[in-house]
Amino acid sequence: MMLKNHDCGTLGQQNVGETVVLNGWVQGWRDFGGILFIDLRDRTGIVQIVFNPAFSGQALDLGARARNEYVLAVKGVVVGRDPETYNPNIATGEIELQVHEVEIINSAKTPPFPIEDGVEVDESLRLKYRYLDLRRPEMQKTLRLRSKATKVFRDFLDENDFIDVETPILTKSSPEGARDYLVPSRVHPGEFFALPQSPQLFKQLLMVGGLERYYQVARCFRDEDLRADRQPEFTQVDIETSFLTQDQLLAMMESLMARLFRETIGVEIPTPFQRLTYNDAIHKYGSDKPDLRFGLEIEDVTDIVKNSDVKVFASVASSGGVVKALNAKGCASWSRKELDDLQPFATRYGGKGIAWITVKEGEWRGPIVKFFKPEEIAALTEKLGVEEGDLLCFSADKLKTAADVMGNLRLKVGRELGLIDNSAFKFLWVVDFPLLGYDEEAKRWVAEHHPFTRPRDEDLELFATDPGAIRAQAYDIVLNGYEVGGGSMRIYRREVQEQMFSALGFTQEEAKKQFGYFMDAFEYGTPPHGGIAFGLDRLIMLLTGRTNLRETIAFPKTASATDLLCDAPSAVFDRQLDDLHIRLSAKAIAAQTKPNASQEGAPQDSQNAEPAAQS
């Protein structure tokens, strides 16, 4: 077999005259009057190879058998093309290969979809034939970029003296948090491992263990109902440090992000990043992960309208709610239907409605205009910078709901007005998240992040007076409206931990029962520590301009957590369940399809399989 000494996609004028061997797949072929042109593709790109009776001899006959996706080996001479036949669409368009020898390494069935970018193919077909989908230049580019991005993370962290530590995948189920994936134990009947939702406890234990700087590109698992931007298994770049302040850590992470974007897509990200408190983010942008590629800030007009004759404004204001307003500049021209659609839009985000005013021909129009007093109109005009052609939108509700409605309206208006620069990357830190939130149902305080999150030192006294006002040393890193990472400084002093548990309604003893070995560990000299984790899949999605996490993963699962390629999950044999000391529930038995019985009896034994330590 002829094996390649050059790549297809990197040949150029510099190779003219050279005899080279190429391997690749047939991207396409055409016969012009007895001369055969084949586009040969490998992972570096495409080159045109030419079979001509004048120089190819027998090779032409063999080459003529090739069809799309056949694997070829060719030997030939690189020649320059006539300038009028240059192909500007491929990097190798100024040369071609005159084939002297060819070998058909493998044939191929006709693929179920064309192996090229930009064709519309049903995603489930792409996932079933992922090995063909991966041949498309766009997928290759994405996987390469993902590999490169991971490398940049590692290089940076390595240079900053972080230690890459692998933490267990078979670990302990926690009653907390999202649903665990469980793994029954064969050795310990009735007991289960859980797949980690994150290496959180282990990375904190590594700090107790004195590693000082840890990282891991860690696989994590959540058995949650999936959305477009969730996968049952996902990857996070997990980081923890000791003896650093929050500011030191965030600055280091900014350098890391800047380097990531520079070295993967050549984009310079200015540092330091903008910082926004959680409160400001919610009030100004209606979101704790605001997209700051455009302005269009939300205003609080509660004070202006609290005594208004618009009854809903007044009653919301008097019951502790807020009235939020957004001036959709130039949107007075929206149609009646567009304005009517604001009602279901608000409902989608839990709101009761959106009150609107159009400013046309110098006049305020809309159902609520008549209730405003002139001084209210004057104040609103000033606060909202009202001009001819504007559309004023109002949401009156509890802060969270009003913010959510207005935040989403802001995004909608921003998109429709074309305010968003799609080539921009706008990072920011959201900081000072609340430490505690009040659970109205349970009538108690709950940790907003987790119960080991460190409060700001200057807020410690608020445990006694106003727990809801305590700010956490917790932070999210937001890019273009997506949370791409987050973390916190952790509590390391026992007296603070006790205050925290007390606020959550735990005695120290209950806390020990709940958090067991983890609490024990903290009694043996815990250093001040904190960390962060980046969502790698989402970062890659943003780096590559995709909108779907599945595009960033070689073998992703569907929204119903199915792997369409290998058909997982699947039924297993009863003997496997027996080994694991479990049985199916009645519902599962009813739903069950037995695994292919022919497998059980097939003439194949356990000696045959590749040992896992080999490959």
Next chain:
Amino acid sequence: MMLKNHDCGTLGQQNVGETVVLNGWVQGWRDFGGILFIDLRDRTGIVQIVFNPAFSGQALDLGARARNEYVLAVKGVVVGRDPETYNPNIATGEIELQVHEVEIINSAKTPPFPIEDGVEVDESLRLKYRYLDLRRPEMQKTLRLRSKATKVFRDFLDENDFIDVETPILTKSSPEGARDYLVPSRVHPGEFFALPQSPQLFKQLLMVGGLERYYQVARCFRDEDLRADRQPEFTQVDIETSFLTQDQLLAMMESLMARLFRETIGVEIPTPFQRLTYNDAIHKYGSDKPDLRFGLEIEDVTDIVKNSDVKVFASVASSGGVVKALNAKGCASWSRKELDDLQPFATRYGGKGIAWITVKEGEWRGPIVKFFKPEEIAALTEKLGVEEGDLLCFSADKLKTAADVMGNLRLKVGRELGLIDNSAFKFLWVVDFPLLGYDEEAKRWVAEHHPFTRPRDEDLELFATDPGAIRAQAYDIVLNGYEVGGGSMRIYRREVQEQMFSALGFTQEEAKKQFGYFMDAFEYGTPPHGGIAFGLDRLIMLLTGRTNLRETIAFPKTASATDLLCDAPSAVFDRQLDDLHIRLSAKAIAAQTKPNASQEGAPQDSQNAEPAAQS
């Protein structure tokens, strides 16, 4: 809080006169006439800090409260010690820190074992308190070396244009091979994911997908009964390439190993590595993973003794067995007990016994000597290079058994004679493994490696005549008697695959049923490909001179697959099982201990846990 601007372990003469801040743990303390000396430890090492009323003032009082493993912050001036007080045991032994300020960052309970190397501590105690065990310099060094080693792998593969691709952890159960860990699906009642025993199928699919060069530091899982050198989850550096010959791949991997040893422990490994065929390895060293740090080859004396009056030799030889001999140079002095112990030694490896002859005072002694004819003694003397003081050992059996017995005897003798240079690293490739083995029970051929392993081209015709003689393009990389990696070239041509399946007793149709989507993939233009996987845990074990895989893993499991630190696996709540549509078997219910009931009712809800996307 004072946070460090220097590390403890790197201070030296170059810092004398500097005011520095250090953070670390108290390694030890002593009070000499009102002057307090503390050894302060961080991950870089230890430095002596001194509290003296003359320069420490109030700090002395606070410092005096410190006990072992307390976390301190100290500010002070680096001073040179008197040369007669130099401490040669620590890198910072020529200086010390005169403390001006101290802060007790955290206190610590007395640890259950001393935080230092070289103390005997029960391993289960070390595993339960792994976070303390990790503070020991030796564990820190191992984890650092592991991190570095992984980095070297990645750097090398990256420079050679490999793409790092993550393959799924939640994948499909295979009826083949070792037992799978299963993960019940909540969304698909009665169906299960399996954790991968290796990314074998995925990496081959990536080659079908045109990636050409793939690698991954991959977590793998086997639910097997564990030995000292097995873990239920382990890490392999997984590699696959297209369009390379076996020789090209092996040469590249030799460079990789040489670089790994150079950059982690500063040892030069000569390349190319020795290559040994499987047959030679078995015949000469009685093992397919021979330790070549010493010679002591096993000889085949079947021809010499096949007509001997030693009945067992003659009968074994006439029934297709072999007689293997090892000359244990200078071991004629073994005691009668040592010689008697050869019998149970042979039994341990499946043999019936070991016949022995001592050569003392020019005389051959032993139970079988009298049966030898003079010409047999002459021939043995020449073949085995017999000299005064030798011990000759014989095993007569089927090749596999005799090789196993003699191979293990060779290791025992080599160790006892001190023939093994423990500082040496002796790599070799074992190649030309047999493709097929005959299963006597099932009366059929089975794949020795896996059914996709490529036969050597020149052996293809043996499918028709002598399948057992077909050599596979499979190879193991062996270091000091340990298999540290292995792999093969894969079949990529349909006609070869059909021959293989036919030899295994499969029709093409049965094979399709058995291997499903994987077989489908191979019909769309499969490139010639092959790969290898290195056992990372074992490599690290050998790099660090350990003898136990658990020493190389931050949070390992015991031989009964238990995590003693977090007490996994553990019982889970019935509602978790309900969600997953499974129930416990009667045996499991009998064995079950309910999870701590207080957890269920604890005032903590799902909002509290750290979201997995955060940290």
